[in-house]
Amino acid sequence: MTLQPFLALGAILFGIGLFGALTRRNAIIVLISIEMMLNASNINLVAFSHFAVNVTIDGLVYALFNIALAGAEVAVGLAILLAIFRAKNSNDIRDMNSMKW
Amino acid sequence: MFFGVPITGATIAFFVLALIIIASGVFLMSLQKVMHMALALGGVFLGVAGIFFLLGADFVAVVQIMIYAGAITILMVFALTLTQTGDDTEPSGHIVHKVVAFLVSAVIVVAVLLTVKATPWPVGQVGVQPFGPNVVAEIGKAMFHVYTIPFELVSLVLTVALVGAAVIARKEEE
Structure with missing residues (x-):
């Protein structure tokens, strides 16, 4: 195996996530799409670490940090979405514009 | 040889996993019921975990399965069921919006793919278990x-x- 197929897979997964984040109306699905984009970056980190000239463990550590921060992001994001749902009774991303000027 | 890639066990595993990931991602974007989307999300996460196993990063793969495929997918399902507003189908948006979003994503993906293809990546000593x-x-x-x-x-x-x-x-x- 070479490096390029893994980078290509990461790029395609990122593209799918970007399309979902731009088009979806349900706020939770937008959050899911962002998770997919983070996963694509994790694939790239691990692939670069695996195929480096001087193999180090650093890429795996970065990927683990990335996973931990993604978990924190999901927790806060879902809490905010639940609070908005309680206040507005809607999970449509177009209804979340009351702070827009 | 298949697209210039020699056919080995690792190559076949990679193509199967890539097929699972991309198919689940496309399902995720095309399905209408939000609960089915959550299930497709599990497919994406498990496929990425398989890619990590293939790259010799066992620990990251297990963490991926536990946190993403286990915790985050279940959390998303909980959130989806808690914020159900009657009809669970996604309203279809404006078609122009979708076309523009598709064009933007496609341009970014194609640019990245061309760059990946054109760049001469340095090749190191690659083993099945490079991390020891x-x-x-x-x-x-x-x-x-x-x-x-x-x-x-x-x-x-x-x-x-x-x-x-x-x-x-x-x-x-x-």
Whole structure:
């Protein structure tokens, strides 16, 4: 195996996530799409670490940090979405514009 | 040879996993019921975990299965069921919006793919297990010797985020 197929897979997964984040109306699905984009970056980190000239463990550590921060992001994001749902009774991303000027 | 790639066990595994990931991602974007989307999300996460196994990063793969495929997918399902507004189908948006979004994503993906193809990547000594036999011990050493301060910062961020999430999601009292 070479490096390029893994980078290509990461790029395609990122593209799918970007399309979902731009088009979806349900706020939770937008959050899911962002998770997919983070996963694509994790694939790239691990692939670069695996195929480096001087193999180090650093890429795996970065990927683990990335996973931990993604978990924190999901927790806060879902809490905010639940609070908005309680206040507005809607999970449509177009209804979340009351702070827009 | 298949597209210039020699057919080995690793190559076949990679193509099967890539097919699973991309098919689940496309299903995720095309399905209408939100609960089916959550199931497709599990497919994406498990496929990415398989890619990590293929790259010799066993520990990251297991963490991926536990946190993403286990915790985050279930959390998303809970959130989807808690914020159900009657009809569980996604309203279809404006068609122009979708076309523009598709064009933007496609341009970015094609640009990245062309760059990946054109760049001469340095090739090192690639083995099946480049990280050595005990990856977990190496990760532990790296985390607690080299990356001690980032590790502590991540734990601080996690604590603050979880407390903040509990405070935000709590029902406000009169």
